[in-house]
Amino acid sequence: MAALPDFTDTSRFPTFATIPEAGGEAPPPPEPWYLLARIKDDMTITKPTLVALDRAGSPFALLFEGFDRDGIDLKGRGLKKGATVVVPRALRTPPATEGKRGFVRVDKPDANSVKAIPGPLERVLELGSGSGSAAPAAGCSSCGADGQDEQAKLAKCTGCGRARYCGKDCQVKGWNEGHKGDCKIYKALDSIFSPSA
Template structure:
C-alpha cells in the first residue's frame, strides 16, 4: 500500500515530455535520490527494428519511447500491458534530442532500465482520476460507516465496504472490478 498520497497534479513530480530533463553530455544532472514520473498514454506500437511506442503526455505532446539494445521480438510489449490506450509511467525519464533539430525528441530506455517503465491498464484520464484516491472513511457503495467499521478491498487496499453485500455490489455494479486493477498497478509503482 502506498505510504503517502501521490499528487498527480504536481508538475515537478509528474512533468510533461517537454519539461523533463534532457539526456546527453551537456545535460544537467539531478540530485541523488530525486525521482519524477513521466505519465503518458500509448497511441501506437511503431516497432520495426527495436521496441518503439508512440505516446502522448498529459498536455497531448506526442513522443516516441524507444527501448535501446533490444530487438523487435526481445520485449513482449503487449504481454507487458503496453497496449493502445494503456497508460505508461516512466521513472526519471530523460528527453533525447533528435539529430535533426526540426524534429521532436524522444525517450530512450537502455536495455537494463526497462524495469523503470510500467504499464497501467487504463487511459491516462482514468489514471489521473484514481491516482490520488486514498482510503475512504465511508462505504464506497452506500456511503455508510458500517457497524464494525469498513472492510478494505484486499486487492487495492483503497476501497472500503461496510458489508459483503456492498462489496459485491461495488465490485459488480460500481466499477471497482476495473478500478481495482488500476489502483493495484499504481500501488506497485508508488510503494
C-alpha cells in the first residue's frame, strides 16, 4: 500500500479547462497528469461517449474513438453514472464551432489507461487530500483506541489496509459507518496510483 498522491495538486490533477490542448503549440509537460471527473451520464449514440463533471463542476464529453456503439463495455469497466473517471494525460480537443464545448478524446490504443473509481469525485478528492485519512489509521478507526495494550492489537482492514480495528464490533461499526465505500475507493486508487500497478 503506497501513499496516495496529493489530489489538491492542480498541476498533477488539473481541471478540464487547464489540461493541455490537443495539437496545441506548447508541448505537454513531461510529468504525468490525470483528469479526474464524476461521470454524469452515458450519452453513447454512435460511439461510446460519457458526459462528466470535473473538480470545478465544468461539464465535458469523453469520447472513445475507434469503437462502434457497442465496441467497449463502459459499465463493465466501472465507467458508470456516479463513479469517478481517471484519464491519464488527457488533452482538451477544442470545439469545431464557436459556442460549443470542447471534449476529451481517448483513442482506441489508450482506452485501457482510462480507469474508474467506484465512488463520487468529491469523496475521492477528500480521501486524497489528507483530510480523509489516506494514511493507515494510528488508532482504531471506530473507537479511537491506540492499540498499545498487548490484548488490544489493532487488525488492519484486509481490503485496503488503511483502516484499523481493535475488534470485530469496531470493524462492523466502521464498515457500516462508511468504510465499506471508502475501502472500494482506496483499493481502486491503490491499483491506479501505486508504483507497482
